[in-house]
Amino acid sequence: MDMAETMHRFLMDCGKKTILLEQMQTWFPKGEYDDFRLAVLQLMQEGCLEAVRNSGTDYGGLPRKFRINRGALFQSAEVIQRDAIRHALSARMNLRYYYEQPLPVWQEDFPYICRLSDWMKTGVARAVSLQQRSWDIFHDEKYLTGPGMTLLHRLKLSLSDLKIKEEPDPLMMAVNPATSARTVFHHLVVENKAPYYALVPFLRGSGFFSLVFGAGWKITANLKELPRQTGHADARHVVWYFGDFNWEGLRIWLGASESASDNLFVQLAVPFYQAYLHHEAPSGKENQQADEIVLESFVQTVGEPAGLRFRNILVHQRYYPQEALAQDELLQAWEELAYGAGTFR
Known part of the structure; x- marks a missing residue:
């Protein structure tokens, strides 16, 4: 294998967009500069290496950067x-990504690119769900939820290019049929699975219409579906939110609050947070980003002096997970919330 071919292989493996001449020289023994120079000139002639303007040259006239x-x-x-x-x-598909990859990358994606291209040429106008479109194009309803997203990224295509409409996951909730005749419906949203399964056996006697598993950030996307999903789209719905007490949990609460509408009201389930204060806050979550705006909203909602205690917990990089509350504490907080929530008629 001559020096140009060896250099070619090294360049294929280096994975960089630019390279310095001195780095390339480290690939070969000293004292072979003439052969090295000829190999570099050959790769420049083949178009594999392009001189970076104003990078200067070495004593043999080779650019110092490529x-x-x-x-x-x-x-x-x-x-x-x-x-x-x-x-x-x-x-409409941008193929530039593949120009800079080994040929097998193109060959592996090519069958899927052909299917996608054929579909795009049909001019389909009706927007459908992600899974439906995945089936329409690839005859695999899960392809666009996995490797298909990588393919779209490589081709510089978006979900809107495929006429995919946003459909958030349905709310995961349990419903209390004993409250279905009311005109005001109260709902408790919990961020994690643990409090959901601890409370769901007691939903019927709670006075709440539903208990909702928020699944972290998912609740911020699908909460607005709650009135329609309950079958009482025109009624008044009051959502009480309870999550982890850390920066992320507070941001989720504020994000959920943005789903409020004329008949959907989002409130903080304060008694649950007050129950946290009966426990020592563990350390952790040091890498979460602080957010004074969301903290101030929380402090104003819980009031003083609890707000000051909660602020100090975050300042000292401590937090409360929902799992910190035992089942009896969760139930007591739920009873206090129901008592102070106003009418359940």
Whole structure:
């Protein structure tokens, strides 16, 4: 294997967009500069290496810095362009990513690219769910929830390009039929599974219409579906939120509050947070980003002096997980919330 071929292989493996001449020289023994120079000039002539302007030159006239042309390096561009013409691939797909990759990357994705191209040329106008569109294009309802998203990213395509409509996951909740005749419906949202399963056996006697598993940030996307999903779209709904007490949990609460509408009201389930204060806050969550705006909203809601205690907990990088409360504490907080929530008629 001559020096140019060896250099070619090194460049294929380096994974960089630019490279310094002195780094390339470390690949070969000293004292072979003439052969090294000829190998670099050969790769420049083939288009694999392009001189970076104003990088200067060494004593032999070689640029001190190069831009690596991965398309020429892997010789993928010619094959890709030929395939694109032969199969009349949609011009809406950007193939540039593949020009800079080894040819097997293109060959592995090519069957899926062809299916996607064929679909894009149909001019389908009706928006459908992600799973439905995945089936329409690839005959695999799960492809776009996995490797298909990587394919779209490589082709510089978005979900809107595929006419996919946003459909948040349905709320995961238990319903209390004993409260279905009321005109005001109260709901308790808990962030995690542990409090959900601890409280769900007691839903019927709680006075609440539903107990909702918020699943972290998911609740911020699908909470607005609650009135329609309950079958009482025109009634008044009051949502009480209870989550972990840390920066992320507070941001989720504030995000859920943004789902409020004329008939959907989001409140903080204060008694649950007050129950936290009966326990010592463990350390942890040091890497979460502080947010004074969301903390101030929380402090104003819980009031003083509890607000000051909660502020000190976060300042000292401590927190409360929902799992800190035992079942009896959760039930007591729920009873206090029901007592202070106003009418349940």
